[in-house]
Amino acid sequence: MKAAGLQSVVSTFREIKSRAESQWWELRDGGKPVVLVGTATCGRAAGALEVVQAIRDELKKQKLDCPVIEVGCMGHCYAEPIVTIIKPGYPPICYGHVNPVIAERLIREFILGDDPCLEFVLGALEENDLVPSFSDFPRAKFEKKVILKNCGYIDPQQIEHYIANGGYSALVKALQMPPEKIIDEVKRSGLRGRGGAGFPAGEKWEICRNASGKPKYLICNGDEGDPGAFMDRAILESDPHSVLEGMLIAGYAIGAPFGYLYVRAEYPLAVRRAQLALRQARKLNLLGRNILGSDFSFDIKLFQGSGAFVCGEETALIASLEGKPGIPHYRPPYPATNGLYGKPTLINNVKTLSFIRHIIQNGAEWFVSIGTERSKGTAVFALAGKVVNTGLTEVPMGTTLRQVIFDVGSGIPGGKRFKAVQIGGPSGGCLPESALDLPIDFDSLADAGAMMGSGGMIVLDEDDCMVEIARYFLDFTQRESCGKCTFCRLGTKQMLEVLDEITKGKGKIKDLDMLVELAEDIKAGSLCGLGKTAPNPVLSTLRFFRDEYEAHIKEGRCPALMCRELIAYYIIPEKCERSCDACVGTCTVEAISANKKRVKVIDQEKCVKCGTCLTSCPPQYNAVVKLSPPSQVPASK
Amino acid sequence: MKTISLTIDGKKVTASEGEKVLWAALDNGIYIPNLCALRDASESPAACCLCFVEVEGKSQPVTACTERVEQGMVVNTRSPGALRLARTALELLLASNVVDCAHCPANGSCELQKIAHHLGVKLKTRRFRKLLRELPVDSSSPVFIYDPNKCVLCGRCVWVCRERLGIGVLGFAHRGFERLVTTFADEPIAESRCRECGECVVACPTGALTFKEQ
Incomplete structure (x- = not known):
């Protein structure tokens, strides 16, 4: 790039940055209290928009002038809605499980008064003497936030917040480097694609840069579709500019003039926030023609996927971008040489691109220093299922499953026993307790029979039937197969x-061998990644939990008491309280009646096994139990 | 164009550079089962999963319709690994096909019969569950009958109608197990833009598309 152009880039950006910084510090240190409310999808689902409204109303009522900022997701999804109050003289304090009533109290008692309402505190953002800070949490010892650093702390709808926190500085730095140098940096960093397969990102960039054909395209794959995975959504909702900056740097490095941001249409908020981010970046000339006065031009178009899981597969994604049905085709040729409209196309996942700015800014050596031998950097996981702290976490590669589930996630709720963890979504596998001390990286998970996948981590406890879990995931891939x-x-x-037959107690033992044989053939013979990995949940559960399959088949028994056809509900007569009628009233099919002694009895013929009686039986009696196989129910006298 | 020499099943053969192994084999009288591959199409859909072969130096069997010939390549069409995949794929297709040969106009000319014979697979497979969809037969066209229950979704008819003739009456709809060759909005063929040329019937390897008796 020409020297004159470079000077203009640096000086133009310096102005933009100083304006952004003054705006940011005026907000943070302007003498006024500031209220931050997490309104990413997780927050909204828990009622964050009502909380925002309540806060605004109360501030108006109290005639208080203090800004209310909607931020993204901090990762503590279990505690949503989360409100953070930054009041001069106090550390920034985070409150969890806030509802409109608590929100009003926070305004009246903390902002207007001086009582920080310690009973609602989740943690402080900075260390202090008043309240425990997040860095005192046990999970802080294991977490290392790189790409989630901004999430929940900045307003994703204000580009200035991003810039003031170091945003777009990596782009400016990159524009002063020759593209080859950038690719070299990414290669040396050892960054592997975070979309699932873990292909070295730098290598892919190099192949694409060296491929002949013009123009080249860049695609950011935000078609996150795994059940239980929501990392890409959180990043796009909480820090969309970090993805754009990664795309800009990648576009510059491979020599592409144009990029697509492919986002699931089922993520309306992510789409809106990304679109706004694009407009803001374009306005500041961080996107578009001659970016910041340089001779690099790059524009990004947002494309909404159309609801097919398989479109996350790169060739299907390209087909759908081209306006064709989202159906994969055979590779090679790979998109890096032969992609969108037959041109060289670089496809990277949202998280992969989010890492780019940090690698450029801090250097490859910094990135290499985090993680394991063959998997560098951090991994973002979405913790879901039977775990206390559901939400997002970012840990260095090599952290063990036990640390993620029990230290970061605080273990299993309700004192239940851990059974397995499903990693990598429908393409991944279920790992048992014996794998808990496995350091997580791309290779170790693959060796253990699971897969890094996109980073969804579903924790299962003793109440989850492994056959049913395998069936659930297979049902998903089977329906989503093109x-x-x-x-x-x-x-x-x-x-x-x-x-299906096994979960209904109609399976045969020889079916298990057929299942394994067929699974191996599907893995070897399928055309794309969806088919090649679809049998993984079945294979991994068969490997680690074959006894459960056998119990279903040989004894008609579901050990986890989950498969409806293999269980029966039973009221233990000795425990049933004569004066209580809770189950009788709630039974949806009138299957429960009281006998002469006023002991309640379930008519097994009528029972539809909805489980309402078990939930409605008061805990002091606990008279309703599940039995498997159903023949365990004693004959009524 | 450069000529490449390679070995298929121990036989030395030649093929043009860039040719796919499948056509090189077929041109030299070596049969590899296939349904979806089309010589005139620029790319093979690689959908039927029947043409698996083993190539020396590759750890896994590959589809012959996508694999380009290379100088000195050694191909084995009858390796246990390749045959296992092809057999499983065929059995899967047969398990979801009515296989009513006795009453089928395609009896004797059906490629499924030919492939089953070649691979040594029984037409009535016992390994898998019979999964039929029981779709309605479309006999609205004066020229031919379309029975989707005999369709193997190879896509030859779709390609001929759309790419070669530029008519595009037939196309794929739905996904997964529900995937189907059909007309736009599932209208009867007689009400579509079908020109009754019958090219799709000629292309069909099974009894899914058959001419009405004159």
Whole structure:
């Protein structure tokens, strides 16, 4: 790039940055209290918008002039809605499980008065003598926030917040480097694609840069579709500019003039926030023609996916971008040489691109210093299922599953026993307790029979039936299969039939061998990644929990008491309280009646096994139990 | 164009550079089962999963319709690994097909029969569950009958109608197990833009598309 252009880049950006910084510090240190409310999808689901409204109303009522800022997700999704109050003289304090009533109290008692309402405190953002800070949390010892650093702390709808916190500085730095140098930096960092397969990002960039064909395209894959995974959504909702900056740097490095941001249409808020971010970046000339006065031009278009899981597969994604049905085709040729409209196309996941600015800013050596031998940097996980602290976490590669689930996630709720963790979504596998001390990285998970996948981590406890979990995931992939190739279309359907039979107690022991044989063939023969990984949940549960399959088949028993056809509800007569009628009233099919002694009895013929009686039986009696197989129910006298 | 020499099943053959192994084999009288591959199409859909072969130096069997010939390549179409995949794929197709040969106009000319014979697979497979969809037969066209229950979704008819003839009456709809060759909005063929040329029937490897008796 020409020296004159470079000078203009640096000086233009310096002005933009100083304006952004003064805006940011005026907000943070302007003498006024500031209220931050997490309004990413997780917050909204818990009622954050009502909380925002209540705060605004109360501030108006109290005639207080203090800014209310909507921020993204901090990762503490279990405690949403989360409100942070930054009041001069106090550390920034975070409150969890806030509802409109608590919100009003916070305004009246903390902002107007001087009582920081310690009973609602989740933690402080900075260390202080008043309240415990997040850095005192046990999980802080294991977490290392790189790409989630801004999430929940800045307003994703204000580009100035991002810039004031170091945003777009990496782009300016990158523009002063030759593209080859950037690729070299990414290569040396050892960054591997965070979309699932873990292909070295720098290598992919290099292949694409060296491929012939013009123009080149860049695609950011935000078609996150795994059940239980929400990392990309959180990043796009909480820090969209970090993705754009990564795209800009990647575009500059490979020599692409144009990029697509492919986001699921099912993420309306992510779409809105990304669109706003694009407009803001364009306004400041951080996007568009001659960026910051340089000779680099790059524009990004947001494309909304159309609801097919398989579109996360890169060739299907490209087909859908081209306006064709989202159906994968055979690779090679790979998109890096032969992608969108037949041109060289770089496809990277949202998280992969989010790392770029940090690598450029801090250097490859810094990135290499985090993580394991072959997997560098941090990994973002979405913790879901039977875990106390559901939400997002970012830990260095090499952290063990136990640390993530028990230290970061605070373990299993309700004193239940851990059974397995499902990693990598429908393409991944279930790992048992014996794998808990496994350091997480791309290779160790693959060796153990799971997969890094996109980073969804579903924790399962003793109440989860592993056959049913495998059936659930297979049902998902089977329905989301595009249906093009024989193995995926018909093979997964055959497997699902067998699993259906097993969960209904109609399985045969020889089916298990057929299941494994067919699974191996589907893995070897399917056309795309969806089919090649679809049998993983079945194979991994069969490997680690074969006894559960056998219990279903041989004894008609579901050890986790989950498979409806293999259980019966039973009221223990000795425990049933004569004067209580809770179950009788709540039974939806009138299957429960009282006998002469006023002991309640379930008519097994009528019972639909909805489980309402078990929930409605008061805990001091605890008279309703599940029995498996149903023949365990004693004959009524 | 450069000529490449390679070995298929121990036989030395030649093929043009860039040719796919499948066509090189077929041109030299070596049969590899296939349904979805089209010589005139620029790219093979690689959908039917029947043409698996083993190539020396590759750890896994590959589809012959996508694998380009290379100088000195050694291909084995009858390796246990390749045959296992092809057999499983065929059995899967047969398990979701009515397989009513006795009453089928395609009996004797059906490629499924030919492939089953080649691979040594029984038409009535016992390994898998019979999963049929029981879709309605479309006999609205004066020229041919379309029975989706006999369709293997190879896509030959779709390609011929759309790419070669530029008509585009037939296309794929739905996904997963529900995937289906059909007309726009599932209208009867007689009400579509079908020109009754019958090219799709000629292309169909099974009894899914058959001419009405004159």
